[in-house]
Amino acid sequence: MQTRDIFANISPLDHRYSRRKKNFDQIGKYLSENATIEFQAEVELALVKVLARKGMAPEQAPAEVEKAINELTTEEIYAEEAKTKHNIRALVNCIQKKVSKDIRPYIHFTATSYDIVDTANSLRYQKAAQELILPKLKELHKSWAEIALHEKDRVQIGRTHGQHAVPVTFGFTIAEYVARLGERIEEIEAKADKLVGKFSGAVGAYNASSIFFEDPEEFEKEVLAELGLKPGEHSTQIVQAEPITDFIHALVSTFSVLAAFADDMRHLQRSEIAEIGEHFGKDQVGSSTMPHKRNPINYENVKSLWKAFMPQMTTVYMDQLSEHQRDLTNSASSRFIPELITALLSAAARLTRVSSKMAVDQENIKKNFEQNKKMIVAEPLYILLAAAGHPDAHEAVRKLTLMAQETDFSLRELVEQSQELQGYWDKFTRRQKELILKPEKYTGIAAEKTEKIVKNWQHKFDYDLKTEVL
Numbered sequence: 359m360q361t362r363d364i365f366a367n368i369s370p371l372d373h374r375y376s377r378r379k380k381n382f383d384q385i386g387k388y389l390s391e392n393a394t395i396e397f398q399a400e401v402e403l404a405l406v407k408v409l410a411r412k413g414m415a416p417e418q419a420p421a422e423v424e425k426a427i428n429e430l431t432t433e434e435i436y437a438e439e440a441k442t443k444h445n446i447r448a449l450v451n452c453i454q455k456k457v458s459k460d461i462r463p464y465i466h467f468t469a470t471s472y473d474i475v476d477t478a479n480s481l482r483y484q485k486a487a488q489e490l491i492l493p494k495l496k497e498l499h500k501s502w503a504e505i506a507l508h509e510k511d512r513v514q515i516g517r518t519h520g521q522h523a524v525p526v527t528f529g530f531t532i533a534e535y536v537a538r539l540g541e542r543i544e545e546i547e548a549k550a551d552k553l554v555g556k557f558s559g560a561v562g563a564y565n566a567s568s569i570f571f572e573d574p575e576e577f578e579k580e581v582l583a584e585l586g587l588k589p590g591e592h593s594t595q596i597v598q599a600e601p602i603t604d605f606i607h608a609l610v611s612t613f614s615v616l617a618a619f620a621d622d623m624r625h626l627q628r629s630e631i632a633e634i635g636e637h638f639g640k641d642q643v644g645s646s647t648m649p650h651k652r653n654p655i656n657y658e659n660v661k662s663l664w665k666a667f668m669p670q671m672t673t674v675y676m677d678q679l680s681e682h683q684r685d686l687t688n689s690a691s692s693r694f695i696p697e698l699i700t701a702l703l704s705a706a707a708r709l710t711r712v713s714s715k716m717a718v719d720q721e722n723i724k725k726n727f728e729q730n731k732k733m734i735v736a737e738p739l740y741i742l743l744a745a746a747g748h749p750d751a752h753e754a755v756r757k758l759t760l761m762a763q764e765t766d767f768s769l770r771e772l773v774e775q776s777q778e779l780q781g782y783w784d785k786f787t788r789r790q791k792e793l794i795l796k797p798e799k800y801t802g803i804a805a806e807k808t809e810k811i812v813k814n815w816q817h818k819f820d821y822d823l824k825t826e827v828l
């Protein structure tokens with residue numbers, strides 16, 4: 359077996375959930391180990407650029423450093439780390455070896471390792487959010503908006519506690535997720551914008567940079583501005599932990615929305631419910647032993663990935679604690695954040711694929727609705743009786759539902775058989791009576807609300823839908 363074979367990798371994210379996808383190179387651009395080092399080198403370059411601009415480093419320093427970092431390889435840095443046992447010193451040494459003697463002193467000048475590491479991470483996560491995560495999630499969002507709009511009028515039984523409750527529409531069911539994902543997308547956008555860098559040295563008091571700069575905070579701002587970042591209000595050897603914690607929380611809670619959707623859709627695929635289906639390829643196998651099966655494997659995969667990565671949030675919270683001006687216990691743990699992001703991207707891509715080919719079984723949605731039709735109107739009936747002056751409407755209707763369960767009569771028929779209740783019934787308007795006689799009309803404003811939600815997000819995210827929102 360060749361060592362470069364992708365199946366030699368340990369993480370299933372490499373060989374199973376991302377690498378085989380055509381966008382892996384793009385993911386690797388921000389989340390791979392090569393990217394980690396490239397972004398760190400980019401921060402070292404920004405420092406040299408500012409030093410040269412200030413006349414401290416030779417004029418040609420940025421060009422030389424840029425050339426040097428273009429030639430850097432991850433392998434050589436790891437080989438150097440094997441000697442130094444310090445990854446950032448290894449990076450600095452490798453850059454220094456590639457530039458002329460008079461430029462070497464300005465590599466990493468006044469910096470501590472985490473001026474580089476934390477700044478580079480904020481930068482790559484911010485870019486990953488803008489160029490990778492947000493577009494991918496918006497694609498998924500659009501596919502859900504399409505379904506919501508297309509299905510806005512399709513009456514479906516609403517379920518609470520797994521029991522038939524009162525009617526909604528299938529579009530409304532999906533609109534919940536359009537709203538929840540939309541709000542999370544905005545949250546990711548906001549939290550990515552708030553990621554910060556630092557250039558405040560080994561304990562955050564600008565000890566080294568204040569030797570050379572009258573206003574070291576201004577110098578920090580200049581270096582970070584080269585990269586499009588800002589500093590936080592305070593830093594120690596590391597940036598304040600909260601901006602990255604909030605950013606990852608936004609990602610993980612988004613992942614939870616995806617998992618909740620997947621779980622709901624999986625339940626709607628149960629044999630007894632069968633209201634939707636996953637597209638099934640003609641050569642696809644459902645079960646190795648039961649040839650008839652069509653399993654909701656995609657939804658199950660998303661929930662499973664979420665189970666693997668959602669708990670990582672606990673680690674992120676633990677990384678908020680660092681002793682005094684820092685300890686290194688957040689170092690190894692934070693190296694797994696790219697995996698969490700990759701898993702989220704994989705789940706989003708999978709759900710987009712499945713959602714855009716979702717099969718909605720109109721017959722079964724109707725059949726399930728009809729199943730309990732006579733009970734569904736218990737709620738409007740009791741409310742209308744109360745509004746018509748019945749002193750104990752809830753109890754009266756509860757008794758009717760028990761009778762309805764024991765007989766073939768509908769609630770309406772039982773009302774008709776009771777002189778007392780019929781008296782209240784006669785006070786109902788035509789429209790109110792219709793709600794009891796035709797439970798499928800008892801959907802509240804499900805369709806309008808669906809349309810409103812879709813329209814809101816279509817406007818915000820500026821995408822076209824096949825089904826027009828008027």
Ligand SMILES: O=C(O)C[C@H](Nc1ncnc2c1ncn2[C@@H]1O[C@H](COP(=O)(O)O)[C@@H](O)[C@H]1O)C(=O)O
Nearest residue numbers: 443444445446469470471472560595686689690693
């Ligand atoms: O600017 C500095 O370096 C300041 C220094 N603190 C350190 N800051 C940043 N990195 C450091 C530090 N110390 C070690 N290392 C190196 O970090 C690497 C940790 O590797 P891993 O545990 O795999 O994540 C691994 O390569 C470690 O060697 C201090 O003494 O405060």
